Amino acid sequence: MFSRLVTGAAFTSLIVLAGIAIFLGVQAVSAFQTQGLDFIFSTGWDINTDPPTAGIWGMLYGSVLLAVIGLVIAVPVALMLSIFMVFIAPRKLSSVLTNLIDLLAAIPSVIIGLWAFYILNPPAEQWQQLLNQYLGWIPIFQNTSQNFSGTPFIAGLVLAIMMIPIITSISREVLSRTPPDLVNAAEALGCSLWTMLRYVALPYGRGGIVGGVMLGLGRALGETIAVFFVLKLTFETNWYHIIESGGGSIATLIVSRFGEVSGPEELNLLLAAGFFLFLGTIGVNIVANLIVNRTGRLQK
Amino acid sequence: MSTITYQAPLDPEGMVQTPQRPWRHKPRSFTMAVALAVVIPAVISAALFFFSPIPGAIVLTVIYFPLQLVASGIAAWATRGVRGIADSIIIVNAIGSTVFSVVVLLSLLGSLVVRGLRALSPHFIYQNSVFINPSTPLEYGGIGHALVGTILIVAIASLIAVPIGIATAVYITEVRGKAVPYVRFFVQAMSGVPSVVAGLFILTIAVSTGWFSQNALAGGLAYAILMLPTVARTAEEVLKLIPDELRTGALALGSTRARTVMRVVLPAAKTGIITAILLGIARVIGETAPLLLAAGNNDGTVINPFGQAIASIPVYIFNNVAVPYPDAVARAWGAALALMILIAVLFTLARVLGRGRVGRAK
Amino acid sequence: MSTAEFEEVAMMESDLISARKQAPSELRAENVSVWFGKRKVLENVNIDFPKNTVTALIGPSGCGKSTFIRTLNRLHELIPSAALAGSVLYEGKDIYSSDVDPVHIRLQIGMVFQKPNPFPSMTIRGNVLSGLKLSGMKRDNHDDIVEHTLTAAGLWTEVKERLNHAAGDLSGGQQQRLVIARALAVQPSVLLMDEPCSALDPASTLKIEETIRQLSKEVTIVIVTHNMQQAVRVADNTAFFLAQEGEPGHIVEQGLTTDIFGQPQDQRTLDYVNGRFG
Numbered sequence: 001m002f003s004r005l006v007t008g009a010a011f012t013s014l015i016v017l018a019g020i021a022i023f024l025g026v027q028a029v030s031a032f033q034t035q036g037l038d039f040i041f042s043t044g045w046d047i048n049t050d051p052p053t054a055g056i057w058g059m060l061y062g063s064v065l066l067a068v069i070g071l072v073i074a075v076p077v078a079l080m081l082s083i084f085m086v087f088i089a090p091r092k093l094s095s096v097l098t099n100l101i102d103l104l105a106a107i108p109s110v111i112i113g114l115w116a117f118y119i120l121n122p123p124a125e126q127w128q129q130l131l132n133q134y135l136g137w138i139p140i141f142q143n144t145s146q147n148f149s150g151t152p153f154i155a156g157l158v159l160a161i162m163m164i165p166i167i168t169s170i171s172r173e174v175l176s177r178t179p180p181d182l183v184n185a186a187e188a189l190g191c192s193l194w195t196m197l198r199y200v201a202l203p204y205g206r207g208g209i210v211g212g213v214m215l216g217l218g219r220a221l222g223e224t225i226a227v228f229f230v231l232k233l234t235f236e237t238n239w240y241h242i243i244e245s246g247g248g249s250i251a252t253l254i255v256s257r258f259g260e261v262s263g264p265e266e267l268n269l270l271l272a273a274g275f276f277l278f279l280g281t282i283g284v285n286i287v288a289n290l291i292v293n294r295t296g297r298l299q300k
Numbered sequence: 301m302s303t304i305t306y307q308a309p310l311d312p313e314g315m316v317q318t319p320q321r322p323w324r325h326k327p328r329s330f331t332m333a334v335a336l337a338v339v340i341p342a343v344i345s346a347a348l349f350f351f352s353p354i355p356g357a358i359v360l361t362v363i364y365f366p367l368q369l370v371a372s373g374i375a376a377w378a379t380r381g382v383r384g385i386a387d388s389i390i391i392v393n394a395i396g397s398t399v400f401s402v403v404v405l406l407s408l409l410g411s412l413v414v415r416g417l418r419a420l421s422p423h424f425i426y427q428n429s430v431f432i433n434p435s436t437p438l439e440y441g442g443i444g445h446a447l448v449g450t451i452l453i454v455a456i457a458s459l460i461a462v463p464i465g466i467a468t469a470v471y472i473t474e475v476r477g478k479a480v481p482y483v484r485f486f487v488q489a490m491s492g493v494p495s496v497v498a499g500l501f502i503l504t505i506a507v508s509t510g511w512f513s514q515n516a517l518a519g520g521l522a523y524a525i526l527m528l529p530t531v532a533r534t535a536e537e538v539l540k541l542i543p544d545e546l547r548t549g550a551l552a553l554g555s556t557r558a559r560t561v562m563r564v565v566l567p568a569a570k571t572g573i574i575t576a577i578l579l580g581i582a583r584v585i586g587e588t589a590p591l592l593l594a595a596g597n598n599d600g601t602v603i604n605p606f607g608q609a610i611a612s613i614p615v616y617i618f619n620n621v622a623v624p625y626p627d628a629v630a631r632a633w634g635a636a637l638a639l640m641i642l643i644a645v646l647f648t649l650a651r652v653l654g655r656g657r658v659g660r661a662k
Numbered sequence: 663m664s665t666a667e668f669e670e671v672a673m674m675e676s677d678l679i680s681a682r683k684q685a686p687s688e689l690r691a692e693n694v695s696v697w698f699g700k701r702k703v704l705e706n707v708n709i710d711f712p713k714n715t716v717t718a719l720i721g722p723s724g725c726g727k728s729t730f731i732r733t734l735n736r737l738h739e740l741i742p743s744a745a746l747a748g749s750v751l752y753e754g755k756d757i758y759s760s761d762v763d764p765v766h767i768r769l770q771i772g773m774v775f776q777k778p779n780p781f782p783s784m785t786i787r788g789n790v791l792s793g794l795k796l797s798g799m800k801r802d803n804h805d806d807i808v809e810h811t812l813t814a815a816g817l818w819t820e821v822k823e824r825l826n827h828a829a830g831d832l833s834g835g836q837q838q839r840l841v842i843a844r845a846l847a848v849q850p851s852v853l854l855m856d857e858p859c860s861a862l863d864p865a866s867t868l869k870i871e872e873t874i875r876q877l878s879k880e881v882t883i884v885i886v887t888h889n890m891q892q893a894v895r896v897a898d899n900t901a902f903f904l905a906q907e908g909e910p911g912h913i914v915e916q917g918l919t920t921d922i923f924g925q926p927q928d929q930r931t932l933d934y935v936n937g938r939f940g
Contacts, residue, residue, distance in 0.1 A: 001558070002556075002558030002561070003477070003558075005467070006467045006470050006471045006475050007475065009467030009468055010468045010471035010477075011479075011483065012468065013487045013490040013528065014486045016493075016501075017493070019501065020493065020501045023501060023504040023505060023508070024500065077400060077401065079397075080390075080393045080396070080397035081397045081398050083390065084394035088391060091742060097402075100402060103409075103647075104404070104405045106582060106647055107643075108587065109587075109588065110586060110588040110617050110636070111640060113618075114617060114632055114633065114636055115411055117621055117622065118411070118415075118629070119407060119411050126355070127357050130358060164401055168401075179779075181775065181777055182781060184740075184773075184779070185779045185781070185841070186781075187740055188737060189769075189792060189796045189797055189845070189848060190766075190768045190793065190799070191796035191797065192386065193390055193391070194383075194386035194390055195386075195796045195798065196796065197390070199784075199795055199796055200783075203783035204783065215492075221494070222493075222494025222495070222496065222497070224494070224495065224496040225618065229621055229622060251494060255593075259592075271504055274496070277497055281492055281493070281497070282489060282493065284492070285488075285492025286485075286488075286489050286492070288492075289485070289492075317695045317747040319695075319697040319745030319747060320747050321744075321746070322746070323736070323758065323764070327760045327761055380763070382798065383797075
């Protein structure tokens, strides 16, 4: 009786995951019935046709673009930060930093969004203007409208700020578990900080760091509220003009359309979009966990 | 000769030796090089920043940073030779990244305090927002209704997620069934469910079954999905710390496995379990998207968990951010500050109870 | 302590020194005391390591032998709470003086650890050459270095066919010899060995002892060992370390290995070498 109860409870997570997949999957199927494959591969959102027509390509692509921008900023910062905490900073400073990074991780996305909207936005618009002014000849820094608000760059920057604590806490953990045996050996062979990292610590922690980066990626793909406040949602695909106003994000689409949803047909489309968001984030998360777990086992 | 006993420690001059750390005595040339490498780029950049029309962002990225890299590189090369250069690049970047992250965090916390305190007042905590417009001055209205809503929703989520989460942990550590690796795997995967998807899922159930609409129960269910993995994983760590002798001892005295778990293992892990619950609550309490979808919003105070849509602090903040009225925005900051204090208290409690043994915000 | 007593101790010490094998001193510890935080773990260690000799440091666990050899190539200072007094002279110069680069010292005075610790992400060849990469040292003819050092470590014939295999494929004894080759590749003049055979089977132990005897023609070797037979087999000189309950470790007696094991002056040395404690 007891163990049956406990076993049943233990499978709740499986049941919930399956439930999400089934319930949202059904919605996705019915979205495909009305929209066909265009639901994924076209762009646009028109609720005035009957039934409404929708294509989420720009949103799917936009989510990936924002996450990539976020990773480009977050990965070097997080890696360097964890190197600082493990190999450079005195122990006391490093434990203070650990607490600060945990605190950063604990700040809810709605507060990050609030801060980004009022505090980060004004200087970030100026930075983008400068980027455009001096590096505008590089295609990704083109901006024809001179409107620098609601760009993928700002959204990516906000995602980076949310990913930094995730990636840092995992890579800090992994790097700090570099076997002292190997570090000693490297020291005895006259290593410098750089050669020790290059030949010993980073090869050793590579798996865990990659896993941590992917966990951060999963978080970025699913992030909704913070992006909502800093990204101007547009349905045309913004392929690479990262400092041009307007971009896509599947998670943000759901929240921003939900408030003014026109009827069951549109709700169905939002739920179907949610299904793809679920598939993407869960896929990334599972791969990330497999990598982290595997390196965890190797280290024991 | 053969009975040399322990002698007082003496060095040749007959003085007692004191512990030294000679490796910390850097030659003066080293100290000078480091000082110059720190001061010169900073002074040049500060001068340009204050006395030239070049924008600060450009000074920082195009002048200060490269200058700092070059200066550190030269200092490292002069004191440690070629091999020092790579180290200096790493150290500059590592310190730069640390400063960047800390500045972001301080900016976040600082703006929360500075802007939030304007709205924070006793009535802000207990009044609700009936009759409150975005343009209503700050003397009226508050987050009382949202606080009640958040507490109700979190309580419902805890009632669902805590027993299931602990049972999951018990399955992994006590029952140790064949499916343990799979259970772990699914719990981990579940922690990757984006919060907006949790809200959507509950909403779909509501829409397709018609059992309930947007209310505290729906919000609580959505929160429970997000809370469960945190509770399960932290509780698992806690139960693993319980020594096996306790279990075998109870079993040897003829206790059943169920009684052992309920009467011995869980009580022994009490503070740890509370830590797990606190961390679970802290994990979800600021989540906005699931409540936007599943719980809705309300300007009045709602007590009935099965009734109409209900307010919550995150949704309250959400609705007051992008509003063109300074007082509404001030309310958003005030509510954000209150929420952050709540989260900080939860984490601190969890840390103190867990005494650092378990639980890192992940 | 009165001056007379002090002189007595000093004379005893000079007796011991004169008993050592006569050779120019290469590495020498003078009044070395070591602390971890407030706790003093070693006290007034005076010892000389003449060029191209093998010196064994013996004594029961916890007497500070391993801590001591880590002070000889400045690995000691990597432990945050570590402190030290006295001086370590290498070729007559204090290795702790502030103008000495610790990297230079660690390359001159190599180290082999208790547990075989080849770099798992590198091949056998990569491990041998890893010191060059880690220290940024430039040496030509990498193939010759690999062959020469692996031969010196007694491993060449066993691995010459699979230099590009992962180092983790080797047995424990082979790994330890690989680590010795790795240490030799940067051409140290002193090699410190911290219980290099304690994790190995008897056959591998014999191989390593053979290697040590061969190496001692070119390098000065300091070996920490628990195995007294090993000290007898490989060492020219032996120092006996001891730490009484609650007190820091110190050298009780040192001298020619044959003397320490044959006619020890101190009762405790006699008891220890005869296996009565430790």
